[in-house]
Amino acid sequence: MYKKRITPALIKLVLGIIAAVLAVLFIITTVASVKAGYSALKPALWGGMLLIAAIVLLAVGSSQLVRARQFNRMVEESGVTVKEEKRATIGDFFKKIFDGIKRFFLSIGNEFKDIITTFINGDWKTKLSYLVMGFGCLARGQILRGILFLLFEIVFIGYMIFQGGYWLSMLPSLGKVGQHKEWVNVGGISVEKMLPGDNSFKILLYGVLTMFFIIAFIYTWRQNVKQNRIAEEIIRSGKKLKSGKSDLRSLVDDQFHKTLLALPLTGILIFTVMPIVFMVLVAFTGYDGAHNGIANLFHWEGLKHFQELLSWSNGSNTYSATFGEILTWTLIWAVFATFSNYFLGMLVAMAINKKGIKLKKVWRTILVMTIAIPQFISLLYVSKMFAKNGLINLFLIDHGIIKLGQELPFWEDPTWARITVILINIWIGIPYLMLIATGILMNIPADLYESAKIDGANSWQQYKKITLPYMLFITGPYLLTSFIGNMNNFNVIYLLTGGGPTNPAASTAAGNAGYTDLLITWLYKITMGEEAKYYMASVIGIMVFVVVGIIALVVYNLLPSVKNEEDFQ
């Protein structure tokens, strides 16, 4: 509940800082590119995007400001504490981050304090547990816990001696000797033999693994210390300690969530978290098809590849120029794909829902059926239908509407291709949106419309004042996820156009980028291409993360407060 008054000054301050930063960025980028003698196009593009961002922020911020003022006036006039649903502001957002950082450091400090006081106040069993994990548990009769702690320590130490130490020591260099030829003595005869050297890939992989293992060990050690403190407290208060049996029982009862989460979280850790950490690190190395870590080692290269992607001063057919183009198209595509589907889907749903329309079920079923058919079939088929020698062009030629050689360039012309892709995406997406919209439309209280009609509102006014706000309110989070989904919509783009038509300037220099390529399909092409510049793919992946993250953070913080999940229970 919100009792404090909103301070307009804070919002103003934050907005001012953001605007200033954006303006400075714009000036720096322009000056830098003019100095480098590069055409004005690229900085204009970037600057334009920054400016748009600034305008959006200012618009949103000023509306917040007006709200804040109204709210404060209301509070002053009424003289009572008004409870209003909390609405996050940008100021709150920064405050949250700041608080989070503060809390993080405070909690680390507390941990250390706790570890030290436990040691000072503890008995000899506790003190010995700092070295031999689980000793306290074993000595106090909690055999199961003690054995688990001890076992973990033994495994960890063993691993570090025989494996982890090596991987960690190699991590800074990622390997010294590559595959090499050497003269070996085989049965008295000297033979030249290919000997395997270090393996950069494995070093990086197991290096990351070892780091995870060390973190896990530190956490377990901390738990071990905590267990001792708790056990001492329980004994001091005269109660009995939990037995191994009750520990096991609690895994299907009070601690059942640990059992439930063990498998899913392990999967996520091994197959998502670790690969992502690994790939983020790859962005700072030179890992590519030629330097795969076996035949040729790869090494740390710092921020080199980020510079390659983000500086536009080195010509027009490089990764950096292509990145700007593809990012712009990705955002344009995401906006069109999301909102065209959203509004048209809503329209179709409203048409089917209208009173007096018969066969509602039939219309819906026909549309739903198209969801069922695997997307790759429909996408590939439609893609070939619009091709130069596809059904539509051949049909038009057969009937003399166009001549041979004048085929409609659905996939050959950049603008045609982009429009066709958006239109076909509407075809793909409407049934799905229709389903969602139908469910929500039916939930809008009918009396809202009744009273609107009594007041003489026509259909359009009803839509504008009731249907649309209601839909937007409920589907806000969905719109965000679908926007992000569209930014990463690999299937539609890749199966329809394969990213083409190819951009001749960028085709050879920057991973065969085409005019309809999204960041995600570009990334795929780079990894599948002949050079297989994995580090570049990785940098682009990080960029996708940054862009998506910024959009999501801003939108989440501006959405009406996310519904309290406890409300439903």
Add this chain to the structure above:
Amino acid sequence: MSNSNNMPKRHMGLRTANTVSNVLIYILLVVICIVWLIPFIFILLQSFRVESTCQVGYVIPHTWGLKNYVNLLYSESSGLFGTAFSKWYLNTFIIALCTAVIQTVIVLCMSYALSRFRFKMRKALMQFMLILGFFPGMLTMIILYRVLKDLGLTQANAVPGLILVYVASSGMGYYVSKGFFDTIPKSLDEAARIDGATRAQVLWRIILPLAKPIVIYTVLTAFMAPWGDYVFASYISMGSTAGKNVAVGLYEWLSQDQIMNNYTMFCAGGVLVAIPVTVLFMCLQKYYVEGVTGGAVKG
């Protein structure tokens, strides 16, 4: 959503206006249905065309026949069901079946735990997974491919490798079913706990029977996803014919050098893939609709 035919009659034109708008809507709906169904009808028609195998400018075959279907499933050298397509089909079916079972278990565990338990790191965990989702999943493919290759789970052995990849991170898709569990009253759990049931028994005996719709929804979506996956399947089966799934196999039939010979076969293959999935989907449609609408409202 304008239900204007309930309005008090204010003037005479209202009824006619309503009729006109209804007629317009009918026309719109018929057009929509035609546009939406046309490509599928075309695929079906062209799969029966036997006079040529390339793309042509007409839809209705001049000569009808089952040659395309026969070619998909039978060849003289390898016999019935010995063709590449049969292999891909079987691969995809096995993947879909295994994924459906394992993924459902994982998603249900995850969503039930996050819905019912209030443990220390719960909020942080959910936020962490949200942020994790901002990374393009495709990026992980590069390393997963090399690791799976070391384990011998790529190329011809791509099937178990693909199942592993699909299933392992499926816990991140807990949103819809968590939203469903949230709507089951907590008082049910508490009543059973007072009667002495453990948390595990509560889940097994009380919640799961109530959660039938969401279980079916999860199974259905998990079963359907592998039929359409191109990215991971193409990467992990790279360069091998035996390890492909239908999406990758059929995609190659439409490549520049194969489309002249394989276009009608592609149509027939598409029909064979679409039929079981579509039939299953239409049977369980109700649950799918429930899941989608519920999930979207919860966000």
